[in-house]
Amino acid sequence: MATLKDVARLAGVSVKTVSNVVNGYSFVKPDNRRRVEEALAATGYRPNLGARNLRRGRTGFIALVLPELSIPYFAELAGLVIAAAQEHEWNVLIEQTFGTLAGERSALEALGPHLVDAAIVSPEAVSDFQLEVPAVLLGEHEVDVPISRVGIDNVLAASTAVRHLISLGRRRIAAIGAHPQRGTAALRLEGYRAALEVEGLEFDPSLVVPALNYHRADGAAAMNSLLDMKNPPDAVFCFNDLLAVGAMRAAAERFVRVPQDLAVVGFDNNEESAYSSPSLTSIAPDKGAIARAAVDLLHRRVGVEEAGVENVQTPFSLQVRESTAP
Amino acid sequence: MATLKDVARLAGVSVKTVSNVVNGYSFVKPDNRRRVEEALAATGYRPNLGARNLRRGRTGFIALVLPELSIPYFAELAGLVIAAAQEHEWNVLIEQTFGTLAGERSALEALGPHLVDAAIVSPEAVSDFQLEVPAVLLGEHEVDVPISRVGIDNVLAASTAVRHLISLGRRRIAAIGAHPQRGTAALRLEGYRAALEVEGLEFDPSLVVPALNYHRADGAAAMNSLLDMKNPPDAVFCFNDLLAVGAMRAAAERFVRVPQDLAVVGFDNNEESAYSSPSLTSIAPDKGAIARAAVDLLHRRVGVEEAGVENVQTPFSLQVRESTAP
DNA sequence: CTGAAAGCGCTAACAA
DNA sequence: TTGTTAGCGCTTTCAG
Numbered sequence: 001m002a003t004l005k006d007v008a009r010l011a012g013v014s015v016k017t018v019s020n021v022v023n024g025y026s027f028v029k030p031d032n033r034r035r036v037e038e039a040l041a042a043t044g045y046r047p048n049l050g051a052r053n054l055r056r057g058r059t060g061f062i063a064l065v066l067p068e069l070s071i072p073y074f075a076e077l078a079g080l081v082i083a084a085a086q087e088h089e090w091n092v093l094i095e096q097t098f099g100t101l102a103g104e105r106s107a108l109e110a111l112g113p114h115l116v117d118a119a120i121v122s123p124e125a126v127s128d129f130q131l132e133v134p135a136v137l138l139g140e141h142e143v144d145v146p147i148s149r150v151g152i153d154n155v156l157a158a159s160t161a162v163r164h165l166i167s168l169g170r171r172r173i174a175a176i177g178a179h180p181q182r183g184t185a186a187l188r189l190e191g192y193r194a195a196l197e198v199e200g201l202e203f204d205p206s207l208v209v210p211a212l213n214y215h216r217a218d219g220a221a222a223m224n225s226l227l228d229m230k231n232p233p234d235a236v237f238c239f240n241d242l243l244a245v246g247a248m249r250a251a252a253e254r255f256v257r258v259p260q261d262l263a264v265v266g267f268d269n270n271e272e273s274a275y276s277s278p279s280l281t282s283i284a285p286d287k288g289a290i291a292r293a294a295v296d297l298l299h300r301r302v303g304v305e306e307a308g309v310e311n312v313q314t315p316f317s318l319q320v321r322e323s324t325a326p
Numbered sequence: 327m328a329t330l331k332d333v334a335r336l337a338g339v340s341v342k343t344v345s346n347v348v349n350g351y352s353f354v355k356p357d358n359r360r361r362v363e364e365a366l367a368a369t370g371y372r373p374n375l376g377a378r379n380l381r382r383g384r385t386g387f388i389a390l391v392l393p394e395l396s397i398p399y400f401a402e403l404a405g406l407v408i409a410a411a412q413e414h415e416w417n418v419l420i421e422q423t424f425g426t427l428a429g430e431r432s433a434l435e436a437l438g439p440h441l442v443d444a445a446i447v448s449p450e451a452v453s454d455f456q457l458e459v460p461a462v463l464l465g466e467h468e469v470d471v472p473i474s475r476v477g478i479d480n481v482l483a484a485s486t487a488v489r490h491l492i493s494l495g496r497r498r499i500a501a502i503g504a505h506p507q508r509g510t511a512a513l514r515l516e517g518y519r520a521a522l523e524v525e526g527l528e529f530d531p532s533l534v535v536p537a538l539n540y541h542r543a544d545g546a547a548a549m550n551s552l553l554d555m556k557n558p559p560d561a562v563f564c565f566n567d568l569l570a571v572g573a574m575r576a577a578a579e580r581f582v583r584v585p586q587d588l589a590v591v592g593f594d595n596n597e598e599s600a601y602s603s604p605s606l607t608s609i610a611p612d613k614g615a616i617a618r619a620a621v622d623l624l625h626r627r628v629g630v631e632e633a634g635v636e637n638v639q640t641p642f643s644l645q646v647r648e649s650t651a652p
Numbered sequence: 653c654t655g656a657a658a659g660c661g662c663t664a665a666c667a668a
Numbered sequence: 669t670t671g672t673t674a675g676c677g678c679t680t681t682c683a684g
Contacts, residue, residue: 001439001458003661014671019663029669048440050380051661054676059376061419068405070597075401079394082422091441093387093417096408113327114374114677115417132327216601245601252603271396272598275542275571277578329677340655345679353653377677380660440661655684661676668671 002043011039022047062090062298063119065107066138067099071214072270073240073287074122077138080291081120088299090117099213101125118298124182134301136294142183148301148310150293152285154184157316158191159198161265161283162237164318166199168326170235170263174207176222176247177214177239188239188267207233211243219246227254234262235324241266241273244280248323264323278322289314328369337365348373388416388624389445391433392464393425397540398596399566399613400448403464406617407446414625416443425539427451444624450508460627462620468509474627474636476619478611480510483642484517485524487591487609488563490644492525494652496561496589500533502548502573503540503565514565514593533559537569545572553580560588561650567592567599567608574602574649590649604648615640 004022008015013032020028021036022045028036039045053059064081066074082092093116097103104126111119113132121131122138128145137149165173175192179185189208196203206229209222219238223246226232238244244266248258256262258278266273269284293312330348334341339358346354347362348371354362365371379385390407392400408418419442423429430452437445439458447457448464454471463475491499501518505511515534522529532555535548545564549572552558564570570592574584582588584604592599595610619638 004663005661015662016664016672017670020670023663027669032670046438046440048380048661050376050385050440051676052663054374054376054380054678055661055663057676069395069408070398070402070405072396072398072401072598075398075404076396078401078420079396079422082395082420091419094404094408094420096405112372114372114376216597220601245598249601249603249605271542272398272571275546275575277575277603279575330679331677341678342656342680343654346654349679355653358654374677377660378679380662381677381679383660653684656682658679658681660678663674663676665674666672668669 001048002045003048004045007036007039007043007045010043011035058117058302059113059115060089060091061093061116062295063093063095063107063111063116063121065095065097065104065111065119065121065123067122067124068096069094071242072272073242073268076271077287077291080288081295084291084295088295090295090299097124099124105129117302120294120298134298134304136297138290138294140183140187146309148297148308148312150290150297150312150314152290152314152316154187155191155194157267157283157285158188158237158239159195160191160318161267161281162192162195163199164281164320164324165235165237165263165265166195166201168235168263168324171201172204172207172231172233172235173201174209174226174233174236175239176209176211176219176226176236176243178208178210179212180210185239192237211239214240214242216242216246216249219243220250221246223247223250224254227251227256232256232262236262236264238264238266241268241270241280241282244282244323245273245276248276248278248280258323259325266323269319273319274321278325281321281324282319283316284319285316286314327374328371329374330371333362333365333369333371336369337361384443384628385439385441386415386417387419387442388621389419389421389433389437389442389447391421391423391430391437391445391447391449393448393450394422395420397568398598399568399594402597403613403617406614407621410617410621414621416621416625423450425450431455443628446620446624460624460630462623464616464620466509466513472635474623474634474638476616476623476638476640478616478640478642480513481517481520483593483609483611484514484563485521486517486644487593487607488518488521489525490607490646490650491561491563491589491591492521492527494561494589494650497527498530498533498557498559498561499527500535500552500559500562501565502535502537502545502552502562502569504534504536505538506536511565518563537565540566540568542568542572542575545569546576547572549573549576550580553577553582558588561590562588563591563593565593567594567596567606570606570608570649571599571602574604574606584649585651592649595645600645600647604651607647607650608645609642610645611642612640 273280599606
């Protein structure tokens with residue numbers, strides 16, 4: 001591996017000149033520039049990022065802390081974050097927490113200014129933590145730290161979903177995904193209640209089903225408990241698409257027809273939701289906008305003293321599909 | 327951020343002693359050790375990985391080069407690679423190529439010994455490339471370079487899938503996913519033909535449908551073309567689950583019943599495949615084994631002169647579900 | 653067992 | 669404009 005010094009020797013100039021050429025700095029005598037460029041090509045020189053960053057006091061990495069890549073929402077988001085980070089010459093380091101307190105703590109603790117320049121965190125359990133680098137939170141999980149956030153208006157999104165169900169003439173609308181610790185769940189539940197209220201429907205606590213996790217199996221279990229009721233719902237709002245897919249699966253196994261007997265709305269608009277049978281109506285956050293907003297915010301913050309808290313709200317839409325066909 | 331020197335000053339010893347303690351080296355006088363540990367705790371010292379790696383000549387990262395995180399197979403695999411890498415104190419850097427030649431070239435070119443210690447690559451287009459770090463290929467894409475691989479026996483897996491369909495009494499079995507450039511596709515097609523041959527069925531080229539990409543939309547398009555035939559198939563083997571999901575969706579839209587009218591087998595066993603309606607029978611590679619084998623192989627290779635090519639074959643199974651119910 | 657000091661490859665004062 | 673040089677924080681001979 002050729003170093004700057006090797007190139008300098010070959011070109012017959014000093015390292016500084018080579019460094020200037022490599023970094024596109026100032027004015028270099030054309031003749032020297034040519035010779036340096038030749039030497040660069042001849043040696044196949046490539047800068048040692050570690051050394052450069054050590055010197056510059058930056059690392060060239062940002063961390064993306066998320067529950068699990070096997071959750072489609074996070075996988076899609078991660079792909080977009082990687083793409084957005086590339087614009088700022090950042091590489092992305094993904095840490096999985098599996099949504100547990102221990103997992104989040106250890107992932108967060110591993111992060112320091114010598115490992116990453118900044119971090120994007122999507123917490124589900126931790127409530128207090130410190131990060132020595134600029135960070136931005138995704139989602140609405142409550143934490144005791146003042147910190148910037150990027151996300152959609154969860155209350156509005158949830159109420160949009162539920163009002164859509166009501167507009168279809170549904171009257172017994174269940175909610176799957178309540179969770180005592182998750183801020184996001186609280187907001188979606190709030191939106192659910194707000195929609196019922198606006199439309200003059202009564203809130204029935206027995207129609208709100210908690211979910212410890214937001215995986216497909218949890219959605220199926222919740223749906224089964226709803227279908228066991230003497231008076232089951234005619235619609236269900238699931239707090240994410242995975243729960244919705246599980247719910248639809250459970251319904252199918254019990255010969256409950258979607259959407260005729262039961263309308264279903266999800267949240268996240270996973271790519272798979274357009275291809276399920278029936279396809280799934282879902283709240284579609286603009287994931288690209290989230291990824292870009294988060295990365296850009298960090299890029300603005302890095303190297304700046306003044307912390308300051310910013311809240312960026314990104315757009316969403318309701319994707320209407322077969323699971324709520326009239 | 328406290329440095330080794332700060333800790334040494336506080337403890338009243340030299341950096342060497344602190345370094346020894348931090349790295350668990352040799353014997354340190356108990357008294358010194360205690361004082362160093364106190365100083366370590368008091369300053370909250372955390373080693374600067376960049377500096378350490380610069381000195382050690384390693385980076386602490388491995389690259390995972392894959393088409394796209396939004397493809398469930400790669401997302402699941404990435405999660406497992408990250409977990410496996412953690413065992414060796416490696417952080418994982420994910421590069422997306424989108425399966426294009428340009429994307430693969432630029433991702434591969436960005437990789438150097440100062441960025442990563444090794445690389446796991448899942449190529450789809452590139453045929454010749456050089457990497458200055460130990461690397462292992464996932465999948466069966468043909469390249470002109472001698473390089474280690476980890477994966478399942480694609481021919482056997484494909485023929486297992488097709489023989490399963492034949493054992494159900496199906497006789498007109500289509501294949502979706504042929505691709506002129508992809509080695510993996512060639513092997514799966516070979517397995518398909520082998521199964522037909524073993525079972526004494528005739529090979530009908532009109533039942534083999536190519537797919538430029540392996541996304542859900544491609545599967546739907548391919549299925550539509552098959553269903554347009556005067557004599558459509560009674561079963562289809564899709565080269566991945568995404569194609570299968572698309573194919574099932576297209577079938578449903580045309581009121582073709584799965585599995586009664588059409589049995590479907592996929593490949594990859596994505597998590598979503600257990601929850602589709604009907605659920606999807608699929609070849610299930612042991613993704614955890616693939617991830618572990620790849621990471622372990624690299625760990626053995628790194629720092630070793632002699633390259634040597636290893637081929638690791640990981641196990642797979644056939645997950646039988648509703649899409650091929652008798 | 654521990655200290656001093658060199659140096660990994662690079663950037664940025666400071667001189668020239 | 670370009671060269672010289674001092675470190676970034678760490679590990680590692682080499683003495684002691």
